[in-house]
Amino acid sequence: MHPTILGMDIGGTNLRSGFVDESLQLSNFHITSSQLICGEDATERLADYIRQEIQAAGVTPAAVAIGFPSTLNRERKRLLSTPNLDGLDELDIVERLTDTLHLPVFIDRDVNLLFLHDCHVNRLKGQVIIGCYVGTGFGNVIAINGDILVGKNGVAAELGHIPVRGLMQNCPCGNVGCVEMIASGKALKAIQEKYYPLETITDIFRNHATDAPIMNFINDLSIPIATEINILDPDEIILGGGVLQMEGFLKAELEAAIRYHTRKPFPERALRFHYACEKQENGVIGAALLAFKQLARREHQS
Ligand SMILES: [Zn+2]
CATH class of the missing domain: 3.30.420.40 (ATPase, nucleotide binding domain)
Incomplete structure (x- = not known):
């Protein structure tokens, strides 16, 4: 079976998600408000959203990759500061999501995922x-x-x-x-x-x-x-x-x-x-590009 990534692009206003395969075909693309995952229990809300998307698609992704409108630590495991969304400051999001989802989780800045997409298409x-x-x-x-x-x-x-x-x-x-x-x-x-x-x-x-x-x-x-x-x-x-x-x-x-x-x-x-062409799904595809790159790197190291 070919690996599929659940890509997510969380902006200051909208949360976009979708499943992306190796040929970068997108399916089950959804847009909702980023406020859906905000609050003191942001990690649980985000994990619930991811579980629902996986269940609705009927596909277990090889990894989940998420872009945040945040500053992140060097290792890309922790959210440092997210000025426009509540509950996403000083948060060890990768460790907490990995523990609850039992899937590899990769994160980066939202703008970095757009950049990966734009470099790829151009x-x-x-x-x-x-x-x-x-x-x-x-x-x-x-x-x-x-x-x-x-x-x-x-x-x-x-x-x-x-x-x-x-x-x-x-x-x-x-x-x-x-x-x-x-x-x-x-x-x-x-x-x-x-x-x-x-x-x-x-x-x-x-x-x-x-x-x-x-x-x-x-x-x-x-x-x-x-x-x-x-x-x-x-x-x-x-x-x-x-x-x-x-x-x-x-x-x-x-x-x-x-x-x-x-x-x-x-x-x-x-x-x-x-x-850059401004399409809603660009960040989701960029998230998948990040995940495929990171999964290949892990495979290379093991
Ligand atoms: Zn400033």
């Missing part, structure tokens, strides 16, 4: 690949020689939290003046409320492309991206997230702003941008 290879995902916040991934950089404590690539001089807004991370406060979906929402209070955010790029607040927003988005490009000289750059998927998003203007701030002649002359 067949990206290279020494350095970076991903910048502008959703509610500003997500970032750095891969070196095919491995996602985790850092000493597991919290590398928090590009959204580089400080900006003079910026005094409080960031949910606890610091003041993080770039995410001006370069994210949250920031775009604040612009809409301040300058276009009678309109919806959906049409903001279509209707106001040449307005100063929108042009400044695009420039603010480009600064952390260009900063990372100047540090790493990446082979490939993935740009994604809900903001970039909005109707009329100013892709050409963002690329021009990134180029403006990038060192000349290189890396500017050789920049290669790839846009």
Whole structure:
């Protein structure tokens, strides 16, 4: 029998799950609210959800792989901090789920799973690949020689939290003046409320492309991206997230702003941008890619 993975992508708002086989075919795909697994008994709620999905599908997966909107420890066993969901801080989730489910459990940051998916579908290879995902916040991934950089404590690539001089807004991370406060979906929402209070955010790029607040927003988005490009000289750059998927998003203007701030002649002359396609199942498939990779690694070691 061919192995199947139960992949889960838990975002700040939605929980998505599905079974993925080795050819990355998806079945039993479901979307529900992430609040379903929140609270003091988060592990039990999550285990209950997984048991129900396994029972409904009638398939025992080879592993369960889950992405969280969290910081994780270096070993990818423990959730350190999850600002948008209750009950998912300082939690040894892998040990607790493995004990109750008797299945291998793999976890990672939600954005890392999107990145695995996007590298796979775009067949990206290279020494350095970076991903910048502008959703509610500003997500970032750095891969070196095919491995996602985790850092000493597991919290590398928090590009959204580089400080900006003079910026005094409080960031949910606890610091003041993080770039995410001006370069994210949250920031775009604040612009809409301040300058276009009678309109919806959906049409903001279509209707106001040449307005100063929108042009400044695009420039603010480009600064952390260009900063990372100047540090790493990446082979490939993935740009994604809900903001970039909005109707009329100013892709050409963002690329021009990134180029403006990038060192000349290189890396500017050789920049290669790839846009993530925003599908609900991408993180679930990315979770399966993580699990297949980890299972192969275990097999190799034993
Ligand atoms: Zn921050």
